[in-house]
Amino acid sequence: MKTSVIAAAALLALSGMTHAQTSVSIYGIVDAGLVRESGGPDGNVTGLGGGVASGSRLGFRGKEDLGGGLSANFLLENGFNSDNGTLGQGGLLFGRQMYVGLSGNFGAVRMGRQYSPYYLALRDIADPFAAGLAGRAGNVMATNTRVNNMINYQTPKFGGFFADLAYGLGEIAGDAQKSRTIGAAIGYEQGPAAIKLAHHQLNNATATDRTKNTLLAARYKFSLAEGSIGYAVNKGLGAADSRDFILGVSVPFGPNRLLGSYIRHDDRTAMNRDAHQWAIGYFYGLSKRTDLYVAYARIGNDNGADFKVGNATDTGTGDKAFNLGVRHTF
Structure with missing residues (x-):
């Protein structure tokens, strides 16, 4: 009996140590909004978007202290559509991101499905709409998201200086260059x-060919x-x-924010299919976790260009769109 008590106490102590060294957190966003799109070939479209300012998501983040x-x-x-309950990102279970890695004084190494360095530069620095709402830069610019x-x-x-390097394996037999992705950022x-x-x-x-995008x-x-x-090439x-070329502004009013941006797409080919986008948005903070939002964006397409106004999870149907919704984070 005494041996059992000692063993149980040792197990409890070990469990406490493990818990102290390992942490797992659950987080997410639930976003839904009214989306009114116009200017498309099929006329006006009104619907409920299941991720307008931010893609709705459920995430699990973990960290274990290995010592030293x-x-x-x-x-x-996981990404999901709050308007109908379906999975986002083409039905992938963890389509937004999924990775495992190590971090320390050397930096961090991660492996899996992740955001590209290019996308993080566009979303976090250049685009005041942070890749969401009708004003998102991805309506006109390349995003290279994941x-x-x-x-x-x-x-x-x-x-204050840092670097971000990425290599995506193409996984095609016989040639490592096929479908390969290379990304990098310094900042x-x-x-x-x-x-x-x-x-x-x-x-x-x-x-035999490739796409290349460079953004400052x-x-x-x-x-x-x-x-x-x-500025992107x-x-x-x-x-x-x-x-x-993108120019943006964000003006805070206490818990609220006014957003605006202008984007100019200059097509250098013989077709000269230029475009420009104007956008304005506003977040009204109800609390630290919940806000209301409204946004409007309009694209001018030239010489047969066909850019559309979308949002965080929708590619859009026309050259104008209005958003009105609510977002809650947890």
Whole structure:
């Protein structure tokens, strides 16, 4: 009996130590809003979007202390459509992100389905709409959002400077270059200033051609507002060639924010299919976790260009869109 009590106490102590060294958190966003789209070939469309300002999601984030400053990390993030309960990202269980890795004084290494360095530069620095609402930069600009089979290394910050390197395996037998993705970013972020230079390259399935996107993005927080700017050079499959310019502003009013942006797409090919987008949005904070939002964006397409106004989870049907909804984070 005495031996059993001692064994049970030892197990409880070990369990307490393990719990103290390992943490798992559950988080998420539930977003739903009214979406009114117009200017499309099939006329006006009104519907309920299941992720307008932010894609609705349920995530699990974990970290285990391995000692000596080394930690194991994982993230499982499921995307879903709150309007009808279906899975997002084409029905993938953890389609938003899914990775496992190690972190320490050397930085962090992660493996799995992850955001590209290019996308993070666009979302976090250049785009005041943070890839959501009708004003998202992805309506007109390349986003290169996620990469499968990606090995990612992020350096620690040195005086505000850092680097982010990514390699996505194409996993095609006989040629490692087929469908391969290469990404990288270098940046500086300290105090009110942030700047990042990012590059993304994707080979096609035969490795005979590739798309290349390079973005220089900068953001500065002034006393009354935050301004952002970005310039992208795009080389696509075949002879595709374009330049993108984005100018954004975010003005806080206590828990509320006013957003605005202008994007110019300059097509350098003979077709000259230019476009520009104007957008405005507003978040009204009901609490730290819940806000109401409203947004409007309009695209002007030239010479047969066919860009559409979407939102965080919808590619859109026309060249104008209005959003009105609610978002809750937990």
